[in-house]
Amino acid sequence: MPATPTPPAPLMPQVLLEATLQRHPGAEPLQRQLHRRLQQAILAGRLAPGSRLPGSRALAEGLGVSRNTVIAAYEQLSAEGYLQPDRQGTRVAALARPAATTARGRPRAEETATPGSPTLPHPLAQRLAQRLAHIQPTGAGTQFGLPLRPGVPALSHFPLAAWRRALDRAITQAGPAALAYGEPLGEPALRAAVARHLSVARGVRCSPEQVVITEGAQEALSLCARLLSNPGDRAWVENPGYRGAKAALRAADLTLHPLPVDREGLCATELDWARHPPRLIYVTPSHQYPTGAVLSAARRLQLMEQARRHGCWLIEDDYDSEFRHAGESIGALQGLVPQAPVLYVGTFSKTLFPSLRLGFLVLPEALLPGLQGPLGELLRGGQRHSQLALAQFMESGEFARHLGRMRRLYRSRQSALRSALQQHLAVPHQIEGGQCGLHLCVRFGPRWPDQAVAEQARQQGMAPSALSGFALPPGPADNGLVLGYGNTSSELFAPLIQRLSRLMQAL
Known part of the structure; x- marks a missing residue:
């Protein structure tokens, strides 16, 4: 009875040898580098589904690593479903590759855009819940330490x-x-x-x-x-x-x-x-x-x-x-x-x-x-x-006891801010909301758009909020600033309001 012919050994895929593994101090372990190289080649289609990989000994010799490194990478990829070991060796599993790559593994147009060129939104990013379109960011960021920000306690x-x-x-x-x-x-x-x-x-x-x-x-x-x-x-x-x-x-x-x-x-x-x-x-x-x-x-x-x-x-x-x-x-x-x-x-x-x-x-x-x-x-x-x-x-x-101390402190700061506004804000304005809490509301005319004023103030180290940002939708009367005094010392209000007045007059 004639002997069963031994299947020829697979050719060494060039993708596995195209770059040497990193061995400098601080580099990732060789097993992890090899695992990532194989995973990315499979996902990109450079290793086709069903193709047989070289044996662990041959790949180890080609890469100049120990056989155990290759075996460990193969075993991890098999556990994750990227490879399928059988009697004939190790084959690439049939996977549905992500839509971000084409059949030949080339990135789509949005991935090859040059810096500064317009990019197309990712298809999945366009399928957010419709309700999110009505939730707009405030633009205030995380500038919690800046003076005049509303809602921040002392x-x-x-x-x-x-x-x-x-x-x-x-x-x-x-x-x-x-x-x-x-x-x-x-x-x-x-x-x-x-x-x-x-x-x-x-x-x-x-x-x-x-x-x-x-x-x-x-x-x-x-x-x-x-x-x-x-x-x-x-x-x-x-x-x-x-x-x-x-x-x-x-x-x-x-x-x-x-x-x-x-x-x-x-x-x-x-x-x-x-x-x-x-x-x-x-x-x-x-x-x-x-x-x-x-x-x-x-x-x-x-x-x-x-x-x-x-x-x-x-x-x-x-x-x-x-x-x-x-x-x-x-x-x-x-x-x-x-x-x-x-x-x-x-x-x-x-x-x-x-x-x-x-x-x-x-x-x-x-x-x-x-x-x-x-x-x-x-x-x-x-x-x-x-x-x-x-x-x-x-x-x-x-x-x-803490509440009692804070009531006295905020009462003093509210009074100091009101006084600074009356003395130093050199534009027609109306002060509201001074009997409670941590903020005052200041309204002024459309000659000074509050969104522009708030943005200029942020650039100069202050964080008031534009009153129009609280309205749905904003009307002509909703033009002003919401000024927090909880996180700002009383002695700072006069110079801050002077600075605010100058930038408003410069608009």
């Missing part, structure tokens, strides 16, 4: 030593158990501390069971939209108003209906209720953002009654009402009447520091039976040491 005045002690106690007392997931709705100790604080400081009617700890107010707003609305539902928003709320509502596929804001806050007419009935209403009643208006008692009661009648929910964002500069603190809308149709949202980003990323959502008692189950699936209890430390920080009185 970080240099935060009691780091006391916070470090609270963290140390939380880590020591909780032990390794706190490294696991916690309660989805938040640490019970923090939920109880938040409920007690809100009851005393903001007049909120709630039990710890109604409190949900979130990753800042933004997650709380997203939860409200996802849990209480369906795609295509309508949401009312203040105009001008907080951009983050608009982004959260749009990301839930809601249709936004902007309502104007005057000195008494949100203006909703009977025509609005008749023609544009909402599912959700977002409102900042105690200190409207960014104008600083306070929703009057008459409008609060009317809004609550209409919400009950139309079966919609109010989302109350109480973002910085802890810092009232004149008179007593204005109570929360949520606590105005029993069983209010209000979801109350708050954050520790302004009262403590932004990177803490802790906020809270107070659910109406009527929603608890229906939402506790879904929330348990949507949320994962994390940041447990920070939550436990914050609970101790609040229960020890450190939180209340």
